Amino acid sequence: MKRRIGEPKVPKGPQYAFFELMQRHVLNQGDRSLAALSKESRWSRQTWHKALRGPELPNRDLVKALVEHLFPEQDGTEVRRKMVEETLAAWTAAAAEQRFGSRADQPQATADTSAVKLMGAEDTQPLGTANVPERQVPSGGAVVESREAAESPFRWNPGKQRNNLPEEVQFFELLHNYYAGAGRPPVRWIVERMPKEFPVTRSTLSDWLNGRSLPSYNGRLRAALEVMRQYRPDTVEALEADAAEQDQINEALNRAWWARPL
Known part of the structure; x- marks a missing residue:
């Protein structure tokens, strides 16, 4: 007997409506169990459960990937597109409620009070920049990373100009x-052997390996790991250890996505 997911663990409102919509997608697409969804998608049961019930709001990219899994292309690209758009619209409303509170809780603007003052923007940094680490910039203009950023080769993210989160560093x-x-196979070698259904460019793979971007949830990372494994011994013990290591990497990827801010 399939175990019920349960009511969303948030008060009634946009966030509740988002989780309710996610559960409705699962119901309309065969009402598969969390175990079945986990097995076929490679995301953990915990990832599915949290995305369907809360209380934490999942990352936007994860929501898109989960909905695309529930509505595969063979069901119709237009249906898939509409479901993704509808869900992301619900996610945006939920994120706004989480960040700013419900509309009933918002202060009403007066004729002599600006929106900037109401939101306290004069006392805060712009969204998305408050956690950017300070870096020393010499007079010549060259950027020098702080000693703290140099502790791990994956701590500082030059693409995003910020420190990677601890969960990202771990991944x-x-x-x-x-x-x-795996013997550090050449990036070109890996790219040339990727399955046709999971193509990856050299620049994308390089970004993963150098800590500049996280892989998305579409199977490309797992496929890349499988290709790298061709360099490894194929004994039973090695394959078992390798499978466990791949699972550990995928779990770390889940944690990294969940840790990212909205």
């Missing part, structure tokens, strides 16, 4: 260790 370190253990 990148696990991926790099796996790559090193």
Whole structure:
């Protein structure tokens, strides 16, 4: 007997409506169990459960990937597009409620009070920049990373101009260790052997290995790990250890996505 997911663990409002919509998608697409969804998608049961019930709001990219899994292309690209748009619209409303509170809780603007003052923007940094670490910039203009950023080769993210979150650092370190253990196959070699259904460019793979971007949830990371494994011994013990290591990497990827701010 299928175990019920349960009512969303948030008060009634936009966030509740979002989780309710996610559960409705699962119901309309066969009402599969969390175990079945986890097995077919490679995301953990915990990831599915949290995305369907809360109380934490999942990352936007994860929501898009989960809905695309529930509505595969063979069901119709237009249906899939509409479901993704509808869900992301619900997610946006939920994120706004989480960040600013419900509309009933919002202060009403008066004729002599600006929106900037109401939101306290004069006392805060712009959204998305408050956590950017300070970096020393010499007079010549060259950027020098702080000693703290240099503690891990994956701590500082030059693409995003911020420190990677601890969960992101852990993922990148696990991926790099796996790559090193596979004998550091050339990036071009890996790209040329990727399955046709999971193509990846050299620049994308390089970004993963150098801690600049997280892989998305579409199977490309798992496929890349499988290709790298061709460098490894194929004994039973090695394959079992390798499978466990791949699971550990995928769990770290889940945690990294969940840790990212809205």
